[in-house]
Amino acid sequence: MEELDLVDEQLVDMFATMSKIRHFERMADRLYAAGKVHGTMHLSAGQEAVAVGLGSTLKSDDYFLNHHRGHGHFIAKNADINRMMAEFMGKDTGYCRGRGGSMHIADIEANNLGANGIVGGGLSLAVGVGLALQMQRMKQIVVVVFGDGAVNEGIFHESMNMAALWNLPILFVCENNQYGMSMHVERATAKLPIAQRAEGYGMKWHYIDGNDLLLVYETMRQAVNDVRSGNGPVFVETETYRYFGHSKSDRNLYRTKEEIDNWRRLDPITRVRKAIVDAGIITEERAEEIDQEALIAIEAAVEFAENSPEPDVNTVEEFVYA
Numbered sequence: 001m002e003e004l005d006l007v008d009e010q011l012v013d014m015f016a017t018m019s020k021i022r023h024f025e026r027m028a029d030r031l032y033a034a035g036k037v038h039g040t041m042h043l044s045a046g047q048e049a050v051a052v053g054l055g056s057t058l059k060s061d062d063y064f065l066n067h068h069r070g071h072g073h074f075i076a077k078n079a080d081i082n083r084m085m086a087e088f089m090g091k092d093t094g095y096c097r098g099r100g101g102s103m104h105i106a107d108i109e110a111n112n113l114g115a116n117g118i119v120g121g122g123l124s125l126a127v128g129v130g131l132a133l134q135m136q137r138m139k140q141i142v143v144v145v146f147g148d149g150a151v152n153e154g155i156f157h158e159s160m161n162m163a164a165l166w167n168l169p170i171l172f173v174c175e176n177n178q179y180g181m182s183m184h185v186e187r188a189t190a191k192l193p194i195a196q197r198a199e200g201y202g203m204k205w206h207y208i209d210g211n212d213l214l215l216v217y218e219t220m221r222q223a224v225n226d227v228r229s230g231n232g233p234v235f236v237e238t239e240t241y242r243y244f245g246h247s248k249s250d251r252n253l254y255r256t257k258e259e260i261d262n263w264r265r266l267d268p269i270t271r272v273r274k275a276i277v278d279a280g281i282i283t284e285e286r287a288e289e290i291d292q293e294a295l296i297a298i299e300a301a302v303e304f305a306e307n308s309p310e311p312d313v314n315t316v317e318e319f320v321y322a
Contacts, residue, residue: 006217008276008281010056011272011276011281012276012281012282012290014052014053014056014213014217014272015269015272015273015276015287015290016290016293016294017048017052017055017075017076018048018049018051018052018213018268018269018272019269019290019291019294019295020075020081020294020297020298021044021045021048021051021052021071021072021075021076022045022048022269022294023291023294023295023297023298024071024072024075024081024084024085024298024301025043025044025045025071025072025244026045027085027298027299027301027302028041028043028071028088028102029041029043029244031088031089031302032248036089036306037088037089037101037102038090038101039101039102039103040102040103040247040248040249041088041102041103041247041248042068042069042102042103042246042247043069043071043242043243043244044069044070044071044072044242045242045243045244046177046211046240046241046242046243046244046263046264046267046268047069047072047175047177047210047240047241047242047268048072048268048269049210049211049212049213049216049238049240049268049269049271049272050072050173050175050210050216050238050240051072051073051075051076052072052076052213052216052217053213053214053215053216053217053219053220054073054076054143054145054173054216054220055073055076055077055078056076056217056220057217057220057221057224058077058141058143058224059140060078060110061110061111061140062111062140062141062142062143063111063113063126063129063133063140063141063142063143064077064111064112064113064142064143064144064145065113065114065115065122065125065126065129065142065143065144065145066112066113066114066115066122066145067115067122067145067146067147067150067175068103068115068117068119069147069175069177069242070105070115070145071084071102071105073145074105074107074112077110077112078110079095079105079107079110079112080095081297081298081301082300082301082304082305083095084105084301085298085301085302085304085305086098086304086305086308087100087101087102087105088101088102088305089305089306089308090310090311091305091308091309091310091311092308092309092310092311092312093304093305093308093309094305094308095107096319097311097315097318097319098310098311099311099319099320100114103115103117104116104117111140113125113129119146119147119149119150119153119180120146120150120151120153120155120156121155122144122145122146123144123146123150123153123155123156123159123160123172124155124158124159125144126142126143126144126159126163126170126172127159127162127163127168127170129142130142130163130166130168130169130170130233131166131168133168133169134166134167134168134169139228140169141169141170141171141224141227141228142168142169142170142171143170143171143173144170144171144172144173145173145174145175146172146173146174146175147174147175147176147177147180148174148175148176148177148178148179148180148185148188148189148194149179149180149181149183149188150174150180151174151189151194151197152188152189160172160197160198160201160203160233160235161201163201163203163232163233164201164202164203164232164233167230167232167233168232168233169227169228169230169233170227170233170234171220171223171224171227171233171234171236172198172233172234172235172236173220173236173238174194174195174235174236174237174238175210175238175240176193176194176210176237176238176239176240177240177241177242178239178241179242179246179254179255181246181250182246182250182253182254184254193207193237193239194207194237195207195235195236195237197235198235203232203233203234203235204223204226204231204232204234204235205234205235205236205237206219206222206223206234206235206236206237207236207237207239208236208237208238208239209238209239210238210239210240210268211239211240211241211266211267211268211271212268212271213268213271213272214272214275216238219236220236223236240268241260241263241266243260243263243264273287
């Protein structure tokens with residue numbers, strides 16, 4: 001195992017969080033099929049190493065802007081899964097009192113500013129947050145996560161340019177999961193890797209295997225330290241893969257079972273589990289216990305949500321921006 005500034009307990013905790021994310025996404029899928037979650041959702045199973053590797057390097061008061069496939073990032077930033085599940089099911093005990101649902105969960109008190117329905121929409125908001133932090137001489141940084149489908153939007157270039165021009169404390173994280181809806185990244189982007197675009201703005205960049213937890217952690221740690229030290233924005237592209245379709249209406253007609261199976265062989269949870277067992281940090285039996293504990297926690301969250309009250313119809317105009 002690589003020599004990192006991690007103690008054994010931290011590695012085990014990271015594995016546990018990844019397992020919790022995987023079980024959360026599987027449960028969300030089942031709840032949707034059962035008609036208990038309305039609207040649509042975008043599941044991140046397969047991308048857990050990015051969420052946990054990044055989340056483990058941030059401080060609790062750092063600002064975070066998510067994208068539509070962001071459940072894992074929310075959990076990795078220490079969200080309460082009971083309140084998350086309640087939000088999914090439209091209950092009053094949810095983070096947004098049942099008004100945000102799967103895609104728009106936010107926790108303003110924890111500086112988790114949520115996501116929006118516009119591809120790449122968080123990029124310009126991150127520039128605004130970064131500028132505010134700089135003007136107020138605050139020590140936090142802002143992280144914005146987006147997919148490969150967002151990088152060909154005009155707002156991507158505008159945001160990168162302003163962040164670099166003003167030397168803002170922003171970490172740009174691109175989750176390249178190979179597809180923007182059904183469009184493969186190689187058919188949509190003229191030059192890969194995406195991260196090299198940062199050179200055009202004089203910005204430091206990294207392009208990494210997003211399914212390697214330890215590599216993600218070390219890269220994010222370096223990037224976060226650079227941003228926090230006042231060295232300007234940094235861009236990190238993580239190459240990963242989503243197992244579920246783009247959304248619940250996706251029939252997966254654009255990719256083969258063989259392709260999905262090939263990526264499953266690179267599964268981030270399987271890899272880190274094998275690494276910590278082979279290193280003698282935990283036994284295989286303990287790893288299985290941790291996985292089952294994660295499942296039990298998710299099942300308890302479902303019970304909490306199901307037993308929570310519906311929002312009061314008389315408050316329909318409350319707890320919203322407009």
